[in-house]
Amino acid sequence: MKTLRIGYIGAGFIAKFLTVAMKQVRHCELTAIYSRGGAEDIAAYAKENRLGEPKIYSSVTDVCNNCDAVMIFSPNYTRVAIMEEIAEAVKAGASVKGVVCEKPLGRTVAEAEKMVELARDANLLTSYFENQLHMNAINNALSQLRPQQNVMGNFTLARSTEEHAGPHSAWFWDPTRQGGGVLSDMGCHSIAVCRHILTPEGKPNTFLKPVAMQCDTSLLKWGQPEYRKQLLDKFGVDYTKTPAEDFVTGIVTFKNPETGQLVKGQFTNSWMYDKQGLRLWMDAIGPGYAMEVNSLISPVEIFVGDEAAEGVADAETALEKSTASRGLLAVHSNEADFYGYTTETQDAVDSFLAGKDAMLNFEFGAEVTFLVQAAYMAAEKGTTIDLTDEKIKKELKSYRSLISQGKGADVLYS
Ligand SMILES: NC(=O)c1ccc[n+]([C@@H]2O[C@H](COP(=O)([O-])OP(=O)(O)OC[C@H]3O[C@@H](n4cnc5c(N)ncnc54)[C@H](O)[C@@H]3O)[C@@H](O)[C@H]2O)c1
Secondary structure, three states, rough: OEEEEEEEEEEOOOHHHHHHHHHHOOOOEEEEEOOOOOOHHHHHHHHOOOOOOEEOOOOHHHOOOOOEEEOHHHHHHHHHHHHHHHHHHHHHHOOOEEEEEOOOOOHHHHHHHHHHHHHOOOOOEEEEOOOHHHOOOHHHHHHHHHHHHHHHHOOOOOEEEEEEEOOOOOOOOOHHHHHHHHHHHHHHHHHHHHHHOOOOOOOOOOOOOEEEEEEEEOOOOOHHHHHHHHHHHHHEEEOOOOOOOOOEEEEEEEOOOOOOOOOEEEEEOOOOOOOOOOOEEEEEEEEHHHHHHHHOOOOOEEEOOHHHOOOOHHHHHHHOOOOOEEEEEEEOOHHHOOOOOOHHHHHHHHHHHOOOOOOOHHHHHHHHHHHHHHHHHHHHHOOOEEEOHHHHHHHHHOOOOOOOOOOHHHHHHH
């Protein structure tokens, strides 16, 4: 059995989470890490857990010379430059055969298309990491409901939310570096997962055709003076001048090209969800049947009273983006697996070893970017966007949202 040698570019929050997931993934080893951020910590963790003997390299090229699959886990604003370096390394004879990129594939449609082009020109296999489409909770519910769907017809409505109290690194908050606010950061998950749930059994993941987008972006919490000050003090980001949305909601309409039936995906995302911690919530309704997932309902819960809470130093051990360390708290016994990190990594490993793209390739990632940018455009124009209109599609190719240009004050404070 062959083993896929993996190299990381970026060693922060998501790289650590995916390394935890790797303990449950077979036929791979971590061999190379680009020398940034928490590279030493991840290398030590990998050795301790027998995930490999990764070496730390000071160039992207050296990482590409010492792995079969390179994984891009660096901030959104570094994507294209890193992909260019990877493509150059391949042309110079590097061993790497496949590339993985975390969401979002690009901050704009143009950036996402550039990622696709660079990877294809370099003959690289691709995997777009969108963990929620790999969540066993969702896919097991779908499998369970397929017989009902075959008799009754498919889902007509899917709703998806991802919410927490705000990101952990300064660059996420800066719309010019991140590509926007919570819509760019987490709307990509919710839009993609709605489409996945709505897709009929056995059809490709781009089978449903997006036909319309409605969206509203707003700044409900972090634009208030006391919270603007917190952001400035903690992250050096000034939401008086360059704000990003902390709340978004919208509806994307899809058409089944075989039957003409219209189905809807409703997405809601926020960075002002002041509850226990990260919540993923999805539900879907079909004729006579339904499904629902709520990540804050776990079979495991703990209670910490006021007295005992004084001794708790790290609230985030129990749940991603935890905001509380007392009261009744949800605990996940296998959080990396629950969010789909295990299954998405196994899919990339198995696919690359078999010489093919992963279940979600870069082209799929570019489609998600297209839908996210269409949502920004719909919110800016204050109208429903017709996604079948060739003029709109052309406009989206070079579109950059006002919020991502640092002009969010015009959109969010007026
Ligand atoms: N799927 C998910 O649920 C999920 C969750 C979190 C983050 N992400 C995505 O993962 C990516 C990284 O996010 P994060 O939370 O780990 O961020 P982070 O800030 O915690 O870590 C970023 C890492 O990249 C390194 N880095 C910075 N500039 C770099 C450069 N020019 N070249 C190479 N490395 C560089 C940093 O030193 C650090 O190691 C983002 O694109 C984000 O959208 C996805």
